[in-house]
Amino acid sequence: MALVLTEEQSMLRDSARGLISDKAPVSHLRHLRDSKDRIGFSKELWHAFAEMGFAGLLVPEEFGGSGLGYVEAGVVMEEIGRTLMPSPFLATSVVAASALNHGGNAAQKSEYLPKIASGSLLATLAIDEGAKHRPLQTSLQAVRAGNGFKLSGAKALVVDGHVADLLIVAARTAGSAGEREGLTLFLVDPKTKGVAIERTIMVDAHNAARIEFANVEVTADSVLGEVDQAAFLLDGVLDIGRGAVAAEMVGLSEEVFNRTVEYLKSRKQFGKLIGEFQALQHRAAELYVDIEITRAATMKALQALDADVAKAAAAVAVAKARAGTTATRAVQEGVQMHGGMGMTDQFDIGFFMKRARVCEELFGDANYHTEQLARARGY
Amino acid sequence: MSDTETAELETFRNETRAWLEANCPPEMRKPATSDADVFWGGRNAKFSSEPQRVWFERMRDKGWTVPDWPKEYGGGGLSAAEHKVLRAEMARIGARPPLSSFGIWMLGPALLKYGNDAQKKEHLPKIAAGEIRWCQGYSEPNAGSDLASLQTRAESDGDDFIINGQKIWTSYANYADWIFCLVRTDSAAKKHDGISFILFDMTSKGVSTKPILLISGYSPFCETFFDNVRVPKSHVVGTVNRGWDVAKYLLQHERAMISGMGERGVGRPLGQIAADTVGTDGQGRLDDVMLRGEIARFDVDEAALAACAERAVDLAKAGQAHPAFSSAMKYYGTELNKRRHEILMSAGGVDALEWESERSGQGAKPRAWLRTKANSIEGGTSEVMLGIVAKRILDLPGA
Ligand SMILES: Cc1cc2nc3c(=O)[nH]c(=O)nc-3n(C[C@H](O)[C@H](O)[C@H](O)COP(=O)(O)OP(=O)(O)OC[C@H]3O[C@@H](n4cnc5c(N)ncnc54)[C@H](O)[C@@H]3O)c2cc1C
Ligand SMILES: Cc1cc2nc3c(=O)[nH]c(=O)nc-3n(C[C@H](O)[C@H](O)[C@H](O)COP(=O)(O)OP(=O)(O)OC[C@H]3O[C@@H](n4cnc5c(N)ncnc54)[C@H](O)[C@@H]3O)c2cc1C
Numbered sequence: 001m002a003l004v005l006t007e008e009q010s011m012l013r014d015s016a017r018g019l020i021s022d023k024a025p026v027s028h029l030r031h032l033r034d035s036k037d038r039i040g041f042s043k044e045l046w047h048a049f050a051e052m053g054f055a056g057l058l059v060p061e062e063f064g065g066s067g068l069g070y071v072e073a074g075v076v077m078e079e080i081g082r083t084l085m086p087s088p089f090l091a092t093s094v095v096a097a098s099a100l101n102h103g104g105n106a107a108q109k110s111e112y113l114p115k116i117a118s119g120s121l122l123a124t125l126a127i128d129e130g131a132k133h134r135p136l137q138t139s140l141q142a143v144r145a146g147n148g149f150k151l152s153g154a155k156a157l158v159v160d161g162h163v164a165d166l167l168i169v170a171a172r173t174a175g176s177a178g179e180r181e182g183l184t185l186f187l188v189d190p191k192t193k194g195v196a197i198e199r200t201i202m203v204d205a206h207n208a209a210r211i212e213f214a215n216v217e218v219t220a221d222s223v224l225g226e227v228d229q230a231a232f233l234l235d236g237v238l239d240i241g242r243g244a245v246a247a248e249m250v251g252l253s254e255e256v257f258n259r260t261v262e263y264l265k266s267r268k269q270f271g272k273l274i275g276e277f278q279a280l281q282h283r284a285a286e287l288y289v290d291i292e293i294t295r296a297a298t299m300k301a302l303q304a305l306d307a308d309v310a311k312a313a314a315a316v317a318v319a320k321a322r323a324g325t326t327a328t329r330a331v332q333e334g335v336q337m338h339g340g341m342g343m344t345d346q347f348d349i350g351f352f353m354k355r356a357r358v359c360e361e362l363f364g365d366a367n368y369h370t371e372q373l374a375r376a377r378g379y
Numbered sequence: 380m381s382d383t384e385t386a387e388l389e390t391f392r393n394e395t396r397a398w399l400e401a402n403c404p405p406e407m408r409k410p411a412t413s414d415a416d417v418f419w420g421g422r423n424a425k426f427s428s429e430p431q432r433v434w435f436e437r438m439r440d441k442g443w444t445v446p447d448w449p450k451e452y453g454g455g456g457l458s459a460a461e462h463k464v465l466r467a468e469m470a471r472i473g474a475r476p477p478l479s480s481f482g483i484w485m486l487g488p489a490l491l492k493y494g495n496d497a498q499k500k501e502h503l504p505k506i507a508a509g510e511i512r513w514c515q516g517y518s519e520p521n522a523g524s525d526l527a528s529l530q531t532r533a534e535s536d537g538d539d540f541i542i543n544g545q546k547i548w549t550s551y552a553n554y555a556d557w558i559f560c561l562v563r564t565d566s567a568a569k570k571h572d573g574i575s576f577i578l579f580d581m582t583s584k585g586v587s588t589k590p591i592l593l594i595s596g597y598s599p600f601c602e603t604f605f606d607n608v609r610v611p612k613s614h615v616v617g618t619v620n621r622g623w624d625v626a627k628y629l630l631q632h633e634r635a636m637i638s639g640m641g642e643r644g645v646g647r648p649l650g651q652i653a654a655d656t657v658g659t660d661g662q663g664r665l666d667d668v669m670l671r672g673e674i675a676r677f678d679v680d681e682a683a684l685a686a687c688a689e690r691a692v693d694l695a696k697a698g699q700a701h702p703a704f705s706s707a708m709k710y711y712g713t714e715l716n717k718r719r720h721e722i723l724m725s726a727g728g729v730d731a732l733e734w735e736s737e738r739s740g741q742g743a744k745p746r747a748w749l750r751t752k753a754n755s756i757e758g759g760t761s762e763v764m765l766g767i768v769a770k771r772i773l774d775l776p777g778a
Contacts, residue, residue, distance in 0.1 A: 128729060130656065130658075130728070130729075131656035131657075131727060131728030131729050131730045131731075132656060132657055132667070132728040132729070133728075156729050156730075157729040157732070200732075200733050200736060201733070201734050201735040201736075202732045202733060202734055203732050203733075203734045203742060203745040203749075204732075205734075268521075269523060269524045269525040269528075270524070270525045270528075271525075271528075277762070279762050279765070279766070280762070328721075332717075332752070335594075335752050336752075336755060336756065336760070336761070339523050339524070339756055339760060340518065340523060340547070340548045340753075340756055340757075342752075342756070343593055343594055343752060343753045343756060344591055344592065344593060344594065345592040345593060345594055345596070346591070346592065349594075350594030350749070353594065353749070353752070354594075354745075354749075357724060357732065357745070357748075358732055361728055361729060361732060365725065366669075367667060367669035367670050367673070367725065368667075368669075370669055371667070371668055371669055
């Protein structure tokens, strides 16, 4: 498949860009941060997102969605990355919707997917427990109790966990931390007794939660997919999330790059535009090359996911690893080339640096994915 | 070194070690964790803790806030060799500097070289005793890397100069008592030739400051405005219109200081800090092969830079240093410190992303990380440092 957007995909990008750049430029995030917004994103904008069909972008048409693919999800993520708009899109419409699409039974799909598509239900995956992304290290316990299970343990960095109406919780029903066997996903209502949620405001002014589960009772119906066999499902869902975050980082990198190049063309020192100094020209040119390579790798990964989620792992690892190093470089160069200006809160560049750091940790950093690739190649 | 000298130095080492053991409070044997935990001195200085006060006063009384300054100016009068021993002994127990001060790092060395007797007697003892806190008025909105294009004017009026203009990025201007400032005293001359280096009280009529918020969420620097500020001509350091020489000499010291920032070689090894969150494998190795490699490579570079920093000081004392070498050190030291904090953020993972929680000390890690991004900008950017190396050390054409 050609590694260029189709006409439909380009139109989707234009409409996403139109809405986001109009309603949620970086000043939108700044305002949410400075006003200490209660939830940290705009519900009004989320409804506008739903009306344009973005909330249900990955939801099949039979459940009220648009039935589009991961390349399209990436198109929207990239636009989100350009303005750093805080949005439930990643957690709800990409990750949770994919978990339900791939793991849900008919009843679960028809209960939740239409609500995701209409924008009325926020959902999220609760996976990481330690400081680093290590899915197989899941140790939150789910023990059988009567007809159902009891969950006990804690999760960290649950994106949008402070507002979610549905938690998809990775738990251990057998085996021990580190093993693939014995993982199970549960659909949990956060209002269930024993669930304690602490909102965590992050460096990028986006929100997540730490969630504790103390003997939380769930029924057997709440199992998503098969008991003990969630590792395979999780691999796919996480890879979809990784591809989406990589796309966000491409948008972020390109935006910070464009702003930096603009600055090189306007700031004068020594009687010259600083863009006349070859030391900066070459670094800008290198960064351009870096971003182009990462963009291609990310597109490749999203297409691979569309072709077959189960076979996309290597392409996704390449994309997420590249996106991490490229975005890190882009924001570092962005701040450095702005000099003192880049260090001020008044200037937007810092927001990009902060978001890039969070994206880097989400679903595994560049080191994690480089290691995954090495293992996949057998060394 | 002769046998007697070696023996004398050994005695000094033993005495110093014993004195530090007896006098450095345990709380002062680890790096400061926040800016509030650093003692900056000044008219309005407050100690954040009793150990901080005790440590400062004991060191001040020995002249060891400025160990190598002459005793007559409140210094310790130590020789180069003794100073090195003191530094090593302080590092051995992780003792933090008792006083942080732009007066010590920047102005003092410039005054020792360029100041007249009256200026040295007036200012140096107050710096040594932490009585006056200084700020640096160099950068302006249109004179950053191109510092010599600065426009703040000083016009002659009898025995005084009248100063008008604006500085920017003036660190701690809102807390400082005095400023050392670059002003243009001859606008007709070539840009490097019309600059003077002048000192004045920040409470002078016409001085005002406006804090600037940093990406770390703190406001350590300001815009500083001068509106008809009257300053006696006797406050010029060195010769009128030859301030650039003083400014450059001071920058060498500033750069040497910045290159040494960061908790070099003290505290727990980075790899062990990372092991807290990442874990170790069966053989005790950090359970993240890539991160382990990154940290090990950092450790190699850090140890090597430490040797180079030690050598740079020895070369300077031996009169063999290239005057521009501080630019090489500043470049490498600051880039290394940025790397350290990137690694700390990687190692901290999710925990290091929190910004506003008790658990995270109100985001101490990410705020410290963001602050380090300024290291390669303040005191001259990395690009400017490399430009200086290319020009002054390598003598490359056109550089
Ligand atoms: C194996 C090989 C095969 C080649 N094949 C061909 C061929 O088939 N046809 C053909 O026409 N030519 C060929 N060349 C020549 C090649 O194009 C030139 O060597 C090249 O353009 C560099 O020119 P130069 O050797 O004069 O080096 P110089 O231009 O003298 O460059 C010396 C160094 O200075 C750097 N430099 C030069 N200008 C700048 C600048 N503005 N900014 C920063 N750095 C700069 C260069 O990068 C280089 O590191 C070949 C060269 C090699 C090595
Ligand atoms: C935290 C912090 C504290 C500071 N404290 C003080 C202080 O107390 N007192 C004070 O006077 N100043 C202070 N500064 C200012 C600092 O010295 C300047 O920010 C610095 O010199 C860069 O100037 P600028 O910000 O105008 O950037 P610019 O000079 O505009 O630089 C923008 C970019 O262009 C690059 N560039 C410029 N010229 C060249 C060239 N010839 N070749 C290649 N690249 C080039 C720079 O390296 C940089 O990447 C502080 C700055 C910071 C960030």
